[in-house]
Amino acid sequence: MSQIITLSLSPRDAANVAAYTACAARELRVREDNIALLRIVKRSVDARRGALKVNLTLEAFIDNEPMPAPLHFDYPSVAAASSVIIVGAGPAGLFAALRLIEMGIKPIIFERGKDVVERGKDIAQIQRNNGIDPDSNYAFGEGGAGTFSDGKLFTRSKKRGDYNRALQRLVYHGAAEEILYEAHPHIGSDRLPRIIADMRRRIIECGGEIHFSSRVSGFIVKQGRVKGVRLGDVTVEAQAVIVATGHSARDIYEVLHSDGIRLEAKPYAMGVRIEHPQALINRIQYHGSEQMEYLPAASYSLVEQVGGRGVYSFCMCPGGFIVPAMTDAAESVVNGMSPSRRNSPYANSGFVTEIRLEDFEHLRPKYGELAGLAFQRELEQVARAHSEGRQTAPAQRVADFVSGRASASLPSCSYVPGIVPSRLDEWMPRFMSSRLREAIRIFDRRMHGYLTSEAVVVGVESRTSTPVRIPRDKMTLMHPEVEGLFPSGEGAGYAGGIISAALDGERVAEAVATFIRG
Ligand SMILES: Cc1cc2nc3c(=O)[nH]c(=O)nc-3n(C[C@H](O)[C@H](O)[C@H](O)COP(=O)(O)OP(=O)(O)OC[C@H]3O[C@@H](n4cnc5c(N)ncnc54)[C@H](O)[C@@H]3O)c2cc1C
Known part of the structure; x- marks a missing residue:
């Protein structure tokens, strides 16, 4: 069995592996060379009063204790499986896609913006004061509003297991392991694009699809059931559609509103x-x-x-x-x-x-x-x-x-x-x-x-959260009046940040699986 200890250290010692390893050995009453692995499981700064302290919680593996298993997610091939449409490749859409794959369902994502590399060029143009592409900017494009952000990974979600799994999924796709133990984890705008691109590669490798520069302009609804989506003149059929378009997709609210699909104003x-x-x-x-x-x-x-x-x-x-x-x-x-x-x-x-x-x-x-x-x-x-x-x-x-x-x-x-x-x-x-x-x-x-x-x-x-909610049933997570339509993430009013949107995407994916499997 590994052992968990918490040390309260000066900032200098907490930043120095040799210094905190020596403290840990003393605390554990073992010699330093008996510690086969010492890993940080939590780090927080205590700046409340008096001298500054860093609280380090460490997990120590002594001598021949079994080492922790490496992170693993099982993503099977879904190329020939039944498919579900996801509108939007933000955290809600991407995490929904990965969760669908885990459950053996093929995600087909339509994203109005460009992939992270091309989107990065449009963002550079915005910074140079050269105008805004309405489909490719800080809000729209691969990874959604979270891609060129701070990447703070907080959530008020009470379900710690799900939160940890979302962080682990990010690490599996290239985020630094630090995010698993920092009290206030963040990734940074320089690292996020690579992680998002890795998720896209995984989705495609498993047989899922991502279509960029593909703005969904409407939903096909017949007799209270969603039948697919419209992209201009093109229609694509599906038995379930996840709407994860974020809070800046005003055209989507307008389309739903003019089609008579119920929305609710919110604070x-x-x-x-x-x-x-x-x-x-x-x-x-x-x-x-x-x-x-x-x-x-x-x-x-x-x-x-x-x-x-x-x-x-x-x-x-x-x-x-x-x-x-x-x-x-x-x-x-x-x-x-x-x-x-x-x-x-x-x-x-x-x-x-x-x-x-x-x-x-x-x-x-x-x-x-x-x-x-x-x-x-x-x-x-x-x-x-x-x-x-x-x-x-x-x-x-x-x-x-x-x-x-x-x-x-x-x-x-x-x-x-x-x-x-x-x-x-x-x-x-x-x-x-x-x-x-x-x-x-x-x-x-x-x-x-x-x-x-x-x-x-x-x-x-002005875009801290959405002023409109797309209602959904608490149990089925479907729109109460449109069977097969699953609102998800921040734009639908069920999340406020990267991690909560990602968790909502996963939850909705699970509800979709229940729906299509009858
Ligand atoms: C600059 C910035 C910094 C931020 N920093 C943080 C942070 O540090 N931590 C944090 O937790 N949150 C942060 N946020 C908020 C966070 O990014 C959002 O809460 C989160 O991305 C919401 O996820 P989502 O998937 O619900 O929607 P979004 O991320 O908004 O994704 C929606 C996607 O849908 C696409 N889309 C929209 N309409 C259509 C359509 N008609 N057809 C096809 N695709 C469409 C969009 O292009 C977009 O890619 C930040 C936001 C910004 C803008």
Whole structure:
């Protein structure tokens, strides 16, 4: 039997294999050369008070104890098996495909965007301010919105087994083993594309299909049953369709809505991206410790009720970049990502407030259940009107945003297409800007220095979650009115992040298998 121990170490010792192996041997009362394998099973930083500590939980295999089995997933050939259509190759679509293969079903994926390599070129064009391809951008293309992201792998899912399996699946396809034990695992935008491409190769090798530049434009539904999908003039038949199109596929909501397939408006969140110098966040979070160099770029997570509404930091990217995440040139939308080493000099985070149904009630007569989406689009277009062109984004120093002043100049910012001074405090809906401003004051009391003119808010962070839900039955996971139609992932309203979308994709794949096997 292996033995598990937890050591509380200085950051320097925790970063040094020889140092923590010596500590482990002492703790286990064995000689170092009796330890055949020592592996980290959990690592977390304790920066709460006093001296900084790193808690390392280690699994030790002493002498001739059997070694852990290597990771393995069984993916059989499904070339001749019954098939299921998946719309969208984001985390939900890809994990659904791999799970279907495990269960002996052939996935056929239609993805509107390009493969990761070609998509990378379009993203470089966006960063150079050369315009947006509406089918190939930070939201659309192989791997979905998760590909050129931070790759933070958190979830609130209570089912630890499923969570671990999703992480193991990523490691099996090339992610670093660290993600299995870090308290806050992340992959990084530089490594994600290779992992996604490896998943695609696996799907094809097993007999599944992935079709890029293939935008699904409609669903074929007869007598309450899905019969397939339309791609322009072409129709493709199937007895089950998984809709995993993400929250930016507004055309899909519009098609479903105009076809009379029931959708539901839901609350969501919008705000800004806030960016500070990373050195400032490190100083605040690590209390100026001498051993900061041995620790990862510091992060934070803040939440507060202001005027009866939640205001919170979201998708924080230490050592990262703010990126243009719009899918249409008429919008300004920002998000954040970071490379695996998290080594940019900037710390950015989404900073958002709840948007409730009553906030867009006035748009219901015109847009029905798509009113929240219309409200979201309006804000993105207003933000666009306050930028100077192409993908530049409107911005204001944080101190000016809070005091209601124009920024005469802006600090340096990671946003490559460029930021322009703008009165976000004035043009955002008042109920949003006043809550964000108050929350910054409150957060400054918890993280002294958070409210500073060295920091900047950039507009707008509007795609944190979907404003529309595609309903589904709790047991069968099918749309309650369309047999064989399986909404999945973030766009359908059942996930909020890479891992939860992936887990939802797996769950839906299992429901599809039950459905087609009768
Ligand atoms: C810049 C950025 C950084 C992020 N960072 C993180 C992070 O660090 N951690 C985290 O957990 N989450 C992060 N997210 C959010 C995360 O990426 C999403 O929650 C997740 O990708 C949702 O997965 P999904 O499969 O449901 O949808 P998506 O990833 O949105 O995938 C949907 C796919 O469907 C395709 N599609 C859409 N319409 C059609 C159509 N009509 N026909 C065919 N295909 C279609 C799209 O092209 C897309 O590939 C980030 C998002 C962005 C944009």
